[in-house]
Amino acid sequence: MPSSISQQLMFAQALSAVIEKLFNQALIYNLHGTRALISLNEKSLTVKLAELGFPLNFFISAEKIHVSSSVNDSDCTLTSSIETLRTLKDQQNLTDLIKQDKLDIEGDIKIAQRFADIASTLDIDWRSELAKRIGDIPTYKIGQLGKSLAKKLSFARQQVQSDASEWLIHEKNIFVTESELTHYYQGVEQASSHVEQLSSRIEHLTKQHNKANSE
Amino acid sequence: MMSAHDQNHQSNNANSDENTTHFGFQTVDKTEKESKVAGVFHSVAQQYDVMNDLMSFGIHRLWKRFTIDASGVRPGNKVLDLAGGTGDLTAKFSQLVGREGKVILADINSSMLNVGRDKLRDRGLVQNIEYVQANAQYLPFEDNTFDIVTIAFGLRNVTDKDMALRSIFRVLKPGGRLLVLEFSKPEHELVNKAYDFYSFNILPKMGEFVAKDGDSYQYLAESIRMHPDQETLKSMMDNAGFEQTSYKNLTGGVVALHKGYKF
Numbered sequence: 001m002p003s004s005i006s007q008q009l010m011f012a013q014a015l016s017a018v019i020e021k022l023f024n025q026a027l028i029y030n031l032h033g034t035r036a037l038i039s040l041n042e043k044s045l046t047v048k049l050a051e052l053g054f055p056l057n058f059f060i061s062a063e064k065i066h067v068s069s070s071v072n073d074s075d076c077t078l079t080s081s082i083e084t085l086r087t088l089k090d091q092q093n094l095t096d097l098i099k100q101d102k103l104d105i106e107g108d109i110k111i112a113q114r115f116a117d118i119a120s121t122l123d124i125d126w127r128s129e130l131a132k133r134i135g136d137i138p139t140y141k142i143g144q145l146g147k148s149l150a151k152k153l154s155f156a157r158q159q160v161q162s163d164a165s166e167w168l169i170h171e172k173n174i175f176v177t178e179s180e181l182t183h184y185y186q187g188v189e190q191a192s193s194h195v196e197q198l199s200s201r202i203e204h205l206t207k208q209h210n211k212a213n214s215e
Numbered sequence: 216m217m218s219a220h221d222q223n224h225q226s227n228n229a230n231s232d233e234n235t236t237h238f239g240f241q242t243v244d245k246t247e248k249e250s251k252v253a254g255v256f257h258s259v260a261q262q263y264d265v266m267n268d269l270m271s272f273g274i275h276r277l278w279k280r281f282t283i284d285a286s287g288v289r290p291g292n293k294v295l296d297l298a299g300g301t302g303d304l305t306a307k308f309s310q311l312v313g314r315e316g317k318v319i320l321a322d323i324n325s326s327m328l329n330v331g332r333d334k335l336r337d338r339g340l341v342q343n344i345e346y347v348q349a350n351a352q353y354l355p356f357e358d359n360t361f362d363i364v365t366i367a368f369g370l371r372n373v374t375d376k377d378m379a380l381r382s383i384f385r386v387l388k389p390g391g392r393l394l395v396l397e398f399s400k401p402e403h404e405l406v407n408k409a410y411d412f413y414s415f416n417i418l419p420k421m422g423e424f425v426a427k428d429g430d431s432y433q434y435l436a437e438s439i440r441m442h443p444d445q446e447t448l449k450s451m452m453d454n455a456g457f458e459q460t461s462y463k464n465l466t467g468g469v470v471a472l473h474k475g476y477k478f
Contacts, residue, residue, distance in 0.1 A: 010277040010278070010281050010465060010466075013280040014277055016280070017276070017277070017280060041313075042290045059311065061311060066311060070285065072289065073289070
């Protein structure tokens with residue numbers, strides 16, 4: 001009875017353990033606590049993602065989220081992809097996504113919406129949580145350092161992008177600019193139109209020639 | 216020094232004698248094994264969880280999670296966590312079966328049971344858990360009681376495994392399933408050799424250093440080698456009456472999860 005490598009390495013169990021830990025930790029830090037879970041007690045949502053070879057089952061019990069990779073009876077099963085789930089933030093997309101076969105929902109859709117509500121109402125004061133552990137001043141310093149790092153990284157990213165495009169387009173001529181590309185397309189269109197005109201002219205002349213010969 | 220397989224072969228011959236069994240690589244009287252195993256677990260109970268994490272590099276948590284995923288547990292189920300020790304499976308099952316369900320943590324060893332009970336109570340898990348000191352060969356439950364029975368890293372310590380499997384079959388409800396999580400035989404020879412080296416050279420030293428009890432961990436390594444391999448255990452489950460028996464190798468066969476149903 002051979003088991004697949006991912007099964008032997010228990011990738012599904014490792015991932016579900018990490019997700020479970022992260023979710024429950026986030027709920028502990030949530031300013032609204034775990035109250036939102038009470039209405040979902042003993043309810044489950046299964047998410048089947050195209051990118052994963054196994055389902056993720058979210059089950060609420062004892063004000064905790066339990067994540068497993070087993071296929072049990074679920075109150076609601078959502079089949080989709082990570083990319084589609086990102087666009088689901090705007091619930092107005094729901095009908096369109098179902099029509100486009102990018103999302104399939106089986107079971108009670110309200111369960112999925114309540115799970116989504118929990119995720120969207122998470123309100124965590126990370127600074128306050130960090131301050132409890134390392135103190136106010138170090139937290140402030142880390143915050144300042146973070147801001148300054150983010151600024152520098154953003155500047156560096158812009159700089160690298162601009163330098164790289166300069167080098168690739170102007171120095172090495174590996175890529176072309178957008179205007180060059182547009183100009184090229186216009187040239188191709190013009191050539192194509194000339195060829196069409198010539199073709200119809202040749203056709204017309206051939207017809208005239210054939211007509212003259214037959215007379 | 217004899218290899219693990221030579222010793223296993225010798226012991227299998229010894230097992231033809233109905234009154235003896237093995238305690239690690241030693242052949243002992245059947246009546247003696249229970250007290251010897253009890254001695255081992257009384258000794259290691261306090262350090263059991265720490266040692267599990269150290270010895271398996273934490274992978275035992277994934278093996279147990281795999282078992283729970285495979286159990287198909289649902290709210291309202293009645294679960295027997297046999298040889299449940301310090302209650303890792305019970306903790307998770309108790310949250311998954313909910314208020315309507317029940318989990319019995321059973322272990323033959325009182326020290327292990329006490330450590331498990333203290334740990335679960337400290338975590339606030341009290342509502343649907345019962346604790347029973349029980350021998351797997353003579354389960355003190357009525358017929359057709361449980362939806363799920365699990366025995367994780369416990370079957371190899373049982374004196375009469377066939378009797379224990381029959382006893383488990385009796386207490387399972389029709390449609391119920393048994394999950395046996397146990398060390399097994401690695402699939403590849405290279406893994407087997409590395410595993411032998413680790414078990415007989417590093418593991419007892421680790422036990423000596425952390426739990427101050429190298430002998431118990433020497434027994435652990437020996438008992439793993441003496442445990443039936445995947446196919447043999449599957450046949451034993453078939454003989455006990457289980458149907459649709461199957462197993463899955465985990466971590467290259469270092470551990471296997473056997474599953475069987477009672478219909």
